[in-house]
Amino acid sequence: MSFDERYRAISSRDTRFDGQFVTAVRTTGIYCRPSCPARTPKPGNVSFFATSAAAHEAGYRACKRCLPEAAPGSPAWDLRGDAASRAMRLIADGVIEREGVPGLARRLGYSTRHLTRMLTEELGAGPVALARAHRAQTARMLLVGTELTMADVAFSAGFASVRQFNDTVREIFGLTPSQLRARRPRAAGDPFGAPGGVSLALPRRGPFDAAGLFAWMSARALPGVEVATADSFARTVRLPGGPARFRVHDDGSRLRLHATLARLGDLPVLVARVRRLFDLDADPVAIDAALAAVPALRGSVRGVPGLRVPGAADPAEMLVRAMIGQQVSVAAARTALTRLAAALGERMPQPPADPGDAPADPGDARAVPGPALLFPTPAAIAERGGEVLRGPAARVRAIVSAAEALAGGSLELSPGDDPAAQRAALIALPGIGSWTADYVRMRVTGDPDVLLPGDVAARAGAAVLGVPADARGLTEWATRAAPWRSYLMGHLWRAALPQAAALPQAAPRPPAPEPPSASDTTDPFSLAPLERTPA
Secondary structure (H helix, E strand, O other), X not given: OOHHHHHHHHHOOOHHHEOOEEEEEOOOOEEEOOOOOOOOOOHHHEEEEOOHHHHHHOOOEEOOOOOHHHOOOOXXXXXXXXXXXXXXXXXXXXXXXXXXXXXXXXXXOOOHHHHXXXXXXXXXXXXXXHXXXXXXXXXXXXXXXXXXXXXXXXXXXXXXXXXXXXXXHHHHHOOOHHHHHHOOOOOOOOOOOOOOOEEEEEOOOOOOOHHHHHHHHHHHOOOOOEEEOOOEEEEEEEEOOEEEEEEEEEOOOOEEEEEEEOOHHHHHHHHHHHHHHOOOOOOHHHHHHHHHOOHHHHHXXXXXXXXXXXXXOOHHHHHHHHHHOOOOOHHHHHHHHHHHHHHHOEEOOOOOOXXXXXXXXXXXXXXXXXXXXXXXXXXXXXXXHHHHOOOOHHHHHHHHHHHHHHHXXXXXXXXXXXXXXXXXXXHOOOOOOHHHHHHHHHHHHOOOOOOOOOOHHHHHHHHHHOOOOOHHHHHHHHHHHOOOHHHHHHHHHHHOOHHHHHOXXXXXXXXXXXXXXXXXXXXXXOOOOOOOOOO
């Protein structure tokens, strides 16, 4: 965006741009989100920064009125695939806290000096400053959203000491942690209320297709590992500090996250993963506007505004689930994955019930038993997967081989991967074709522009919407949806559902698509690809 475009955005107080940049005012020394209700400053007094960390480095502090740190994350880190965006995703995933700047540089393939120079030139701040800003954002979220003690907030946010936490909060927000907590709105408590947990509100941009996301997750939920209802999703997950359990609930206006962690310091990592899982940093207005400009998609976008593409809670798990789901029905994939999890997964103790909770009706999220089973590790699948998995011997060998590569470290999957390099590494493995590699790329890296032309469900949806349903024709036609072809896939999958018949049709339905010849494909009547992927 140019200076004039950004200035028009802040003049109109457009909330769509919150989180995409910050506005710094030289006369006050304060930076704000674009929708700040304060009087618009004169153009000559304004500077724009891509990140809050850059504003911190330039000597500005956060506005106490609009709290720019509370804005949703920037969709730029999903849309862009360059090293800077990959670095931001890895920083949010806690790589600097676990591996330091050298670890981040190694993952990106640069020296620490070059990485620091590149990020400073591109984003206005180096990796240490970016990680510090992320810790400050997490600390603010915990101060206003939980009853954690100050010490617990400090270490949960990733600070090395309470003193460092106090100094950073005062420097960035111009308030002490206690003063920042005192300014929080008084709101109703967590809807789940399990003792010992942490409950937070997750900012998002609207519109938000919560019903579609929860339906997707419900269709793919593995008993014991995940529990899904019409308005909530819960699962277990492994984090750097140990196993954790979380639940996300939609209350109609926002998402709430409740988590029970083995180590409070894992909370920023979990928040980052849940945000990717629910695609909370997407810009739905821009995406819907671009797709609705395509006549054949206009009715679908109008019927499902704010459609999201689910991410992955665990990249290694995502690959295993994708491979098991190749060329079988949704039900068959779920059965195989449930058997695998029951045989090789580790059990977690159930969280204690809150004695203050009255008995809930069966439709209440609190009445649903929490997940208690961890999805098997790659090491466990590599060791015993051959005994548990059923199906063609070549497919079983391929899954075990991929698990061995993940367990041995010869294959690493993360949200900060270079998408092209990740795809090449996956296709080099036996038993993985283009559909699986691209689908994993879509879910793990959050690439917004992935098309799966060999996907049977997508081609069936294309037939419903009246667009070319053969692989080559769909590929050529879909160029008009770039760079949002992952979201196009979501609309095609949605159109393949039986209830899609109620959607307005752009043109008469063409003949049914020819049978696919791809080595890995999907069920034409599933919500999404045939693999039983848990978001």
